[in-house]
Amino acid sequence: MPNTATNETATTAGTITLYGGGAGFGLPEVSPYVTKTEVQLKMAGLPYRKEQAMPDTSPRGQLPYIDDGGERIADSTFIRAHIERKYGVDFDAELDAVQRAQTWAIERMIENHFNWAAGYARWMLPENFAKGPAHFFDHVPEAARKTLCKEMLGRVTVTMRAVGVGRHTPDEIVGLGERSLSALSTMMGEGPYLFGARPCGVDATAFAGLAGLLTPFFDSPLQHRARRFANLTAYVDRMMRQYYPEHSWQRQ
Numbered sequence: 411m412p413n414t415a416t417n418e419t420a421t422t423a424g425t426i427t428l429y430g431g432g433a434g435f436g437l438p439e440v441s442p443y444v445t446k447t448e449v450q451l452k453m454a455g456l457p458y459r460k461e462q463a464m465p466d467t468s469p470r471g472q473l474p475y476i477d478d479g480g481e482r483i484a485d486s487t488f489i490r491a492h493i494e495r496k497y498g499v500d501f502d503a504e505l506d507a508v509q510r511a512q513t514w515a516i517e518r519m520i521e522n523h524f525n526w527a528a529g530y531a532r533w534m535l536p537e538n539f540a541k542g543p544a545h546f547f548d549h550v551p552e553a554a555r556k557t558l559c560k561e562m563l564g565r566v567t568v569t570m571r572a573v574g575v576g577r578h579t580p581d582e583i584v585g586l587g588e589r590s591l592s593a594l595s596t597m598m599g600e601g602p603y604l605f606g607a608r609p610c611g612v613d614a615t616a617f618a619g620l621a622g623l624l625t626p627f628f629d630s631p632l633q634h635r636a637r638r639f640a641n642l643t644a645y646v647d648r649m650m651r652q653y654y655p656e657h658s659w660q661r662q
Contacts, residue, residue, distance in 0.1 A: 426456060427477040429463035435532075435542055436627035438657040442525055443486045444474040445618035449653050450490055450611060454499045490611065501611030509605055513612040516597065516604070519590055520612075520619045526575040527587030528623040531630030533566050534576075538628045580631075587632045594620075595639040602648060609649070617649040624661050 428451065430444035439445045451458050458476075468475040468484045475484035476492075483492045493499050502510050532538050543566075547558045570576030575583055594604075594616060603609045604616060623636050624646055637643060643661070650659040 426451065426458040428458050428460045429468065429475050429477070430460060430473055432462040433657075434545075435622075436625040436660065437621060438654045441473055442528075442618035442622040443472075443521075445621065446614045447474045447476070447486045447489050449614035449617060449649075450486075450493065450501065452653050453501060453609065453611075453614065454493055454497060456493065456497060456499075486615075501614075504608060505605055505610060512597075513605070513610065516594070517612050517615050519593065520615050522573070523575070524587060524590035525619050525622070526570060526573055527583050527590065528619060528632060529566075530570065530575060530580075530583050531623070531632055532628055533563065534570070534580075535628075535630060538630065539563065542628060584631045584635065588635045591636055591639055591642065595642050598641050598645060600641065603645070609652075613649065617646060617653075620646045621650065626661050 428444070428448060430448070431440040434440045437445070439448060448458075448460070463473065463475075465472050469482050470484040472484060474486055474489065475482055476489050478492065478496070481492075483489050490501070494501065502513060505513065532542055543562070544559050546562070547555045550558055567576060575586070578586070598604055601607070603613050605612075620636070620642055623630075623633055624643065646661070647659070650657065
């Protein structure tokens with residue numbers, strides 16, 4: 411799935427290869443963590459090409475990872491640090507020290523809590539799993555497909571329990587996810603982005619997680635709650651137009 415993105419400001423950088431899951435589920439990229447990195451590459455104005463990959467090809471067994479001139483970096487947080495260090499990018503240049511601290515707290519809330527609550531709907535609701543993640547192995551011979559799907563779902567179930575979210579009832583998970591939605595909505599207020607008139611690094615994280623929940627491909631109680639936050643749904647629409655203008659984004 412090669413996809414090259416360029417920007418006129420990126421005149422000295424070589425081409426980075428971003429490895430992700432690929433488009434699907436009504437999204438330009440199925441993984442919110444890959445989406446985060448891709449948006450940050452776009453924010454930085456760095457040219458990149460995108461390749462579809464499986465997690466087991468990554469140095470850390472997860473997506474995304476990048477290859478930058480032969481150097482391979484995995485995990486979206488460390489990819490961001492690499493971009494900032496190597497290319498002199500400051501995604502939070504307009505933020506003060508307190509705001510920078512707040513972006514880290516927001517990012518941890520999204521990645522270590524909210525994305526798991528949203529992911530529960532994608533992975534643990536049987537009808538969503540069957541139409542979504544179960545198709546990750548469509549390229550595998552049918553005889554092995556069911557076994558691989560069962561093993562993958564088992565690993566996700568164990569991980570979801572380990573991070574804590576999977577220990578709660580479905581209604582409790584929805585309630586916890588809604589608290590994160592409410593916090594994001596309050597932080598954003600009437601602004602176009604989380605910290606003012608221009609997007610910063612954490613906007614890539616928030617957009618990725620919210621879009622993954624709001625795609626109409628999956629239906630869930632938490633998605634219904636998310637639609638009640640008008641500033642968040644407008645935010646996702648705005649970010650999608652800005653960073654994926656070629657994608658036909660539709661939400662209910």
